[in-house]
Amino acid sequence: MSDQHEAQPGHDVAIQDVAIADDNAQLPARFENPGLPAHHHRMGDTDPIAARRAERQVATLFLISMVATVGFIVAYFAVGDHDVVFVPGMGRIGAQNLWFGLTLGVSLFCIGAGAIHWAKTLMPDEEVIEYRHAMRSSDEDRDGAVATILEGGASSGIGRRPVIKYTLGGALGLFALPLGLQLVGGLGPLPGKDLSTTMWRKGLKLMRDPELTPIKASDVTIGSVFHVMPEGIDKVDDILEEKAKAAVLLMRLNPEDIKVKAELDKGYQGIVAYSKICTHVGCPVGLYEQQTHHLLCPCHQSTFDVTDDCKVIFGPANRPLPQLAITVDADGYLIAQRGFDEAVGPSFWERG
Ligand code: FES
Numbered sequence: 269m270s271d272q273h274e275a276q277p278g279h280d281v282a283i284q285d286v287a288i289a290d291d292n293a294q295l296p297a298r299f300e301n302p303g304l305p306a307h308h309h310r311m312g313d314t315d316p317i318a319a320r321r322a323e324r325q326v327a328t329l330f331l332i333s334m335v336a337t338v339g340f341i342v343a344y345f346a347v348g349d350h351d352v353v354f355v356p357g358m359g360r361i362g363a364q365n366l367w368f369g370l371t372l373g374v375s376l377f378c379i380g381a382g383a384i385h386w387a388k389t390l391m392p393d394e395e396v397i398e399y400r401h402a403m404r405s406s407d408e409d410r411d412g413a414v415a416t417i418l419e420g421g422a423s424s425g426i427g428r429r430p431v432i433k434y435t436l437g438g439a440l441g442l443f444a445l446p447l448g449l450q451l452v453g454g455l456g457p458l459p460g461k462d463l464s465t466t467m468w469r470k471g472l473k474l475m476r477d478p479e480l481t482p483i484k485a486s487d488v489t490i491g492s493v494f495h496v497m498p499e500g501i502d503k504v505d506d507i508l509e510e511k512a513k514a515a516v517l518l519m520r521l522n523p524e525d526i527k528v529k530a531e532l533d534k535g536y537q538g539i540v541a542y543s544k545i546c547t548h549v550g551c552p553v554g555l556y557e558q559q560t561h562h563l564l565c566p567c568h569q570s571t572f573d574v575t576d577d578c579k580v581i582f583g584p585a586n587r588p589l590p591q592l593a594i595t596v597d598a599d600g601y602l603i604a605q606r607g608f609d610e611a612v613g614p615s616f617w618e619r620g
Pocket residue numbers: 546547548549550551565566567568569570583584585
């Protein structure tokens with residue numbers, strides 16, 4: 269053990285001399301045990317038979333792990349890819365996967381259990397104290413370091429050769445530019461209007477997701493909720509990006525329950541469509557409480573009141589969910605009157 273550490277046989281002995289050993293320290297040089305419980309030795313520390321027993325237990329766990337790993341290799345070669353077995357409660361499952369899971373699980377468990385048992389029963393159980401010394405170097409060392417740097421500067425002659433000094437500065441300064449360009453360029457193109465717009469346009473049908481079938485107003489009964497995407501979402505190149513912005517929840521309320529006239533006007537006979545992207549940090553607002561007409565974001569529990577233009581009634585979001593104005597076409601299918609009147613999702617710098 270180094271001079272920094274000292275075995276501490278028990279907490280019943282007062283801890284001494286633990287204060288920072290700084291010549292100038294104003295801290296007290298010693299303090300009493302603040303009340304730590306007395307240290308108890310384990311059986312293996314005092315009884316060699318118990319220690320040997322623990323050793324055998326640890327070795328047994330490692331041996332079981334080895335057997336399980338061999339079982340995994342055997343299963344890899346002996347069990348066919350398409351073999352299935354019936355497991356009560358789970359039904360028919362792949363035999364190979366079952367053996368892989370079992371053998372690998374047992375193997376890893378026994379390694380972990382063996383290591384923990386080893387640490388708890390056989391590894392050193394001494395408690396130590398560590399003397400803390402000041403991190404600061406002595407004045408002598410510090411002066412020496414400064415002198416070395418100054419001496420290096422003087423011997424390089426850089427003070428007497430300004431041309432070298434300035435050209436070196438220029439070379440190093442310019443060298444940083446490509447790195448900076450790479451860093452900034454690596455952030456990709458500017459987003460432009462991507463954050464403010466979605467692919468919703470006038471006349472686009474509201475489509476069930478994931479079937480992508482159009483929805484008639486008569487399909488939307490009171491209390492029902494539809495996860496909706498714009499018509500043509502499956503044809504765009506960056507489908508994931510568009511889906512992440514354009515997702516909409518469609519619900520039908522009793523028109524008398526809607527408190528805000530603008531919400532009624534943007535809806536159709538009590539059917540209303542709101543962005544599904546939470547205005548906090550953009551999680552999908554996934555839960556609709558039929559009885560209360562509340563939409564709930566599972567990420568941080570922001571709650572929006574659908575009867576009150578999706579205003580925030582709880583949680584960290586600070587803007588209502590944007591509403592998509594909808595109507596029906598000649599065949600009774602729900603369509604968008606236009607795109608969203610505002611950006612969907614969380615705040616960003618350029619947002620008004
Ligand atoms: S993302 Fe919805 S509450 Fe945080």
